Amino acid sequence: MSKLEYTSLDEIPKIHELLRAGFKSGKTRPVAYRKHQLLQLAYLLKDNRQRFRDAFSADFKRPYEESDMLEIDPSIGCVVEAYDSVAKWAARERAPFDQLWFAMSPAIRKEPRGTVLVVAPFNYPVLLLVNGFVGAIAAGCTVLLKPSELVPSISGLLAELLPQYLDQDLYRIVNGAVPEMTKILELKWDHIFYTGGGRVAQIISIAAAKHLTPLTLELGGKSPVVIDPGCDLNVAARRILWGKTINAGQVCLAPDYALVPKDFQDTFVAAMQRAFNEFFPTESPRPGVMSCIVSQQHASRLKRLVDETKGTIVFGGQVDVEQQFISPTVVKDVAGDDVLMSEEIFGPILPVVPVKDVDEAIEFINARDSPLALYVFSRDSAFKAKVFDNTQSGMAVANEVVIGMAVHGVPFGGTGASGHGYSTGKWSFDAFTHLRATFDNPSWVDTLIFNRRYPPYSVCLVA
Amino acid sequence: MSDLNALYTPLEKIPQVHEGLKKAFRSGKTRPIAFRKTQLLKLCHLVQDNLQRFKDALLADLGRPANETDFLELNGVLIEVKKAYDNVEKWASTEKPPFSLFWFSMSPHIRKEPKGVVLLISPFNYPVYLLLCPLAAAIAAGNAVLLKPSELCTTVAALLTELLPKYLDTEVYEIVNGGVEETTKILELPFNHILYTGNGNVGRIVATAAAKHLTPVTLELGGKSPCVIDPDCDVKVAAKRIMWGRLVNSGQLCISPDYVLVPKDFQDTFVEALKQAYEELHPTDPLKSGMLSRIVNERHVLRLKRLLDNTKGTVVFGNKVELSEREIFGPILPVVPVKDVDAAIEFINERDNPLVLYVFTRNRDFKKKVLNNTLSGTASINEVIMGCQAEGLPFGGVGASGYGYTTGQAAFNTFTHMRSTVENPTWADSLLLHARYTPYKSAPLRRLTWMLRPSIPPLPKD
Numbered sequence: 001m002s003k004l005e006y007t008s009l010d011e012i013p014k015i016h017e018l019l020r021a022g023f024k025s026g027k028t029r030p031v032a033y034r035k036h037q038l039l040q041l042a043y044l045l046k047d048n049r050q051r052f053r054d055a056f057s058a059d060f061k062r063p064y065e066e067s068d069m070l071e072i073d074p075s076i077g078c079v080v081e082a083y084d085s086v087a088k089w090a091a092r093e094r095a096p097f098d099q100l101w102f103a104m105s106p107a108i109r110k111e112p113r114g115t116v117l118v119v120a121p122f123n124y125p126v127l128l129l130v131n132g133f134v135g136a137i138a139a140g141c142t143v144l145l146k147p148s149e150l151v152p153s154i155s156g157l158l159a160e161l162l163p164q165y166l167d168q169d170l171y172r173i174v175n176g177a178v179p180e181m182t183k184i185l186e187l188k189w190d191h192i193f194y195t196g197g198g199r200v201a202q203i204i205s206i207a208a209a210k211h212l213t214p215l216t217l218e219l220g221g222k223s224p225v226v227i228d229p230g231c232d233l234n235v236a237a238r239r240i241l242w243g244k245t246i247n248a249g250q251v252c253l254a255p256d257y258a259l260v261p262k263d264f265q266d267t268f269v270a271a272m273q274r275a276f277n278e279f280f281p282t283e284s285p286r287p288g289v290m291s292c293i294v295s296q297q298h299a300s301r302l303k304r305l306v307d308e309t310k311g312t313i314v315f316g317g318q319v320d321v322e323q324q325f326i327s328p329t330v331v332k333d334v335a336g337d338d339v340l341m342s343e344e345i346f347g348p349i350l351p352v353v354p355v356k357d358v359d360e361a362i363e364f365i366n367a368r369d370s371p372l373a374l375y376v377f378s379r380d381s382a383f384k385a386k387v388f389d390n391t392q393s394g395m396a397v398a399n400e401v402v403i404g405m406a407v408h409g410v411p412f413g414g415t416g417a418s419g420h421g422y423s424t425g426k427w428s429f430d431a432f433t434h435l436r437a438t439f440d441n442p443s444w445v446d447t448l449i450f451n452r453r454y455p456p457y458s459v460c461l462v463a
Numbered sequence: 464m465s466d467l468n469a470l471y472t473p474l475e476k477i478p479q480v481h482e483g484l485k486k487a488f489r490s491g492k493t494r495p496i497a498f499r500k501t502q503l504l505k506l507c508h509l510v511q512d513n514l515q516r517f518k519d520a521l522l523a524d525l526g527r528p529a530n531e532t533d534f535l536e537l538n539g540v541l542i543e544v545k546k547a548y549d550n551v552e553k554w555a556s557t558e559k560p561p562f563s564l565f566w567f568s569m570s571p572h573i574r575k576e577p578k579g580v581v582l583l584i585s586p587f588n589y590p591v592y593l594l595l596c597p598l599a600a601a602i603a604a605g606n607a608v609l610l611k612p613s614e615l616c617t618t619v620a621a622l623l624t625e626l627l628p629k630y631l632d633t634e635v636y637e638i639v640n641g642g643v644e645e646t647t648k649i650l651e652l653p654f655n656h657i658l659y660t661g662n663g664n665v666g667r668i669v670a671t672a673a674a675k676h677l678t679p680v681t682l683e684l685g686g687k688s689p690c691v692i693d694p695d696c697d698v699k700v701a702a703k704r705i706m707w708g709r710l711v712n713s714g715q716l717c718i719s720p721d722y723v724l725v726p727k728d729f730q731d732t733f734v735e736a737l738k739q740a741y742e743e744l745h746p747t748d749p750l751k752s753g754m755l756s757r758i759v760n761e762r763h764v765l766r767l768k769r770l771l772d773n774t775k776g777t778v779v780f781g782n783k784v785e786l787s788e789r790e791i792f793g794p795i796l797p798v799v800p801v802k803d804v805d806a807a808i809e810f811i812n813e814r815d816n817p818l819v820l821y822v823f824t825r826n827r828d829f830k831k832k833v834l835n836n837t838l839s840g841t842a843s844i845n846e847v848i849m850g851c852q853a854e855g856l857p858f859g860g861v862g863a864s865g866y867g868y869t870t871g872q873a874a875f876n877t878f879t880h881m882r883s884t885v886e887n888p889t890w891a892d893s894l895l896l897h898a899r900y901t902p903y904k905s906a907p908l909r910r911l912t913w914m915l916r917p918s919i920p921p922l923p924k925d
Contacts, residue, residue, distance in 0.1 A: 024812075029835075042919045065903040073916050080917040095855030104846065106853045111838055113861065190862065198677060205674030209667055212682060214866035219677070235889045242900055279901045289901070366489070384886075390491070392576065393882065400569070400887035409560025410571045410883035415578065416655065420679035422881065435868065436839065437856035440830070441846030453534055454707055455744045 004152035006176040022169040044165040055153035061287035104439040112140030114190030122148035132193035135428025216421030222256040228378030236377040237271035243401035249348040259361040370416030488607040503548040509630040520618040526757030547599040577605030579655030587615035600874030681867025685717035693824035701823035702736035708847030816862030
């Protein structure tokens with residue numbers, strides 16, 4: 001891995017000042033200019049596809065195909081969607097007709113919030129940066145980007161490419177770790193868009209409170225998978241295993257653990273084994289065929305989970321901390337207080353929790369923090385409705401995992417401990433936009449309607 | 464004024480109230496739309512049945528004339544609550560996004576779900592409107608609600624505490640009364656949303672407390688709302704509307720015009736118009752006529768007196784006037800002479816984003832220039848205050864004036880989690896998505912890529 005150059009602490013307030021001046025200059029106001037910058041961003045990604053693939057390979061040993069399919073192409077898609085839609089999103093809206101108010105031309109202007117901060121995590125460091133960045137550009141804000149220091153090749157590449165493609169008066173990158181992030185958080189931002197974990201989210205929220213800064217928090221949690229024995233089991237197993245092996249399970253939307261009826265557990269884990277054999281027919285998974293864990297620290301964390309679980313390992317369980325590689329692992333008979341249930345796994349390990357029935361599954365989920373996604377595999381509408389109607393989660397997904405975030409037209413956002421605010425598509429634009437209501441009251445309105453508001457209040461008007 | 468201290472909720476009871484609300488929410492009681500509608504209807508009746516008592520309470524707490532209470536508080540509450548009642552089915556219904564060729568097979572939908580247990584903290588100045596309107600939205604969205612009315616309006620708080628259990632389901636809607644100690648206790652607990660209306664200092668405290676639980680927050684704050692005057696305006700109407708806006712509730716209104724910016728050579732003309740407007744509005748000294756509300760308490764009166772005593776401006780009528788850093792929140796109107804509209808814009812931009820920006824002009828270009836070069840929560844042309852109740856407009860601040868929106872459907876959305884749902888049929892894998900599984904095969908991947916990879920328009924030639 002390459003060594004990432006950190007921005008000097010003195011530079012950070014200067015960059016902030018520069019971005020504020022950039023916003024004040026009014027350069028981002030014309031939609032045409034925002035479109036131009038978005039287009040540049042699309043080319044930044046397209047022109048350098050191979051370099052991004054190589055950087056992902058350097059930081060994660062992620063296969064090129066995975067980087068294309070799950071990061072680079074969706075990122076470009078995100079940019080192009082904003083490019084195509086920004087004029088529509090940014091257009092002033094008229095309030096629907098109302099006979100009392102129409103004479104005052106009520107309308108809603110879409111105003112950029114100002115100078116904003118987008119902080120990205122390590123796992124999908126480009127996609128989850130672009131997700132916020134694109135909304136901010138489209139909204140007309142100036143932006144500071146803070147990529148993750150855990151992926152130095154990617155963050156270094158972004159720092160190198162950004163000045164070549166985008167207007168440096170308006171969009172900047174700061175690289176660094178805790179001291180740099182702390183410095184950034186002392187400054188006043190007009191919105192902070194953070195994707196990552198709950199602990200840092202708290203730190204950011206407290207810092208934001210000092211400046212009355214609004215937030216979007218895209219966090220994670222333990223996304224449960226509820227299995228109905230009547231589901232299409234082979235498809236379910238394949239999809240669940242896919243969700244655990246892409247990026248070695250380091251996905252905020254990864255299926256974290258499975259809830260199955262007790263007497264169905266063995267059937268289920270056998271299906272998982274079959275899916276594993278399909279995914280890796282000739283050789284065991286290894287770095288380059290499957291991604292690695294991002295750091296030794298995280299690999300050690302996962303090793304501890306595997307070592308200390310009281311469940312039974314069905315397959316996998318091999319952890320190489322030095323190589324930062326963990327083979328896909330399924331653990332059955334996991335209890336609610338097992339170490340595997342104590343934190344978001346963020347690795348290719350699937351705990352299987354046997355329960356009595358769907359009611360117990362629902363109770364189990366409700367006893368814990370609201371997850372980012374709730375997955376149900378079932379062909380039975382009543383079963384799905386029961387689970388969804390009696391739980392809370394960011395997203396509710398049936399018979400699929402992960403890709404819900406990519407679906408156009410629906411907002412992506414958590415609830416409770418999984419975060420607040422929404423992103424993707426128009427919702428990213430909205431996050432960085434202030435809806436400024438306007439109305440214009442002609443003089444004659446007082447003669448017609450609103451004259452009674454003025455004192456002196458005559459006696460007959462007093463109810 | 465009644466003694467609210469007797470009504471203060473004991474500290475140890477507060478977590479119990481919170482637990483009760485959590486349990487009640489979990490029971491699913493608030494999920495059915497019918498339940499929410501019944502509660503909203505009862506809330507309408509709570510206000511309608513007790514109009515005189517509310518007017519008496521506001522007279523007692525703020526010295527506010529009954530007329531003003533009707534027009535600016537009670538009418539507004541009834542409109543918002545009834546609006547929620549009429550629209551809850553529509554607002555709460557699951558939405559379908561526009562058709563998309565690639566994604567339609569996954570039946571994407573957006574469910575509107577209550578966030579859970581929400582906290583409403585309201586201020587003293589419009590203690591009924593600023594509590595019951597968000598309550599209506601929170602009820603419509605299906606939440607359980609903890610209400611914390613202002614302790615500075617003791618009669619109103621006592622009245623609400625008496626009436627709420629008579630009309631609404633107390634398992635899911637509860638009031639907690641108290642001061643700083645009680646509010647601090649409340650803020651230690653986890654909520655699924657907090658709406659705070661008040662000032663920036665307490666706003667920071669609320670946001671910091673919320674941060675510990677990662678609770679989303681809506682802040683309706685205030686600020687210094689400027690009025691920009693174009694000499695080419697209807698001067699008489701402008702002066703009357705501004706004077707009226709400054710004096711309702713004795714200026715204790717977050718959207719009150721806080722100060723006026725006029726071109727230097729127009730100042731005398733405009734001040735004369737303001738004077739005339741004042742005489743029309745209050746031909747009798749307000750101290751005798753009772754047509755002007757009181758300042759809420761002695762601390763605020765002393766604060767305002769200090770502003771007046773320290774001003775370097777020239778008193779035109781009434782009392783001395785000073786421009787301070789803080790929102791005035793009293794019946795004092797500073798007039799600031801500037802060179803021209805550019806100077807006015809600069810003056811505004813050097814300060815915190817106001818909640819409302821007022822512009823008085825007949826000239827479209829003047830209006831456009833001011834709006835395009837400033838940022839404010841809302842912008843009102845040739846009018847003060849009333850736009851906040853305008854149908855279909857979201858009301859909310861920006862920057863130091865707050866964030867989030869609190870009217871109509873925007874308020875409903877504030878207390879709602881939009882839970883996206885998708886469902887992927889089995890055959891999707893056999894058609895295309897099988898390509899995502901290892902071992903990767905180039906032909907299927909190429910097909911998938913062809914569907915997913917967007918075409919990028921060419922760059923314009925420089």
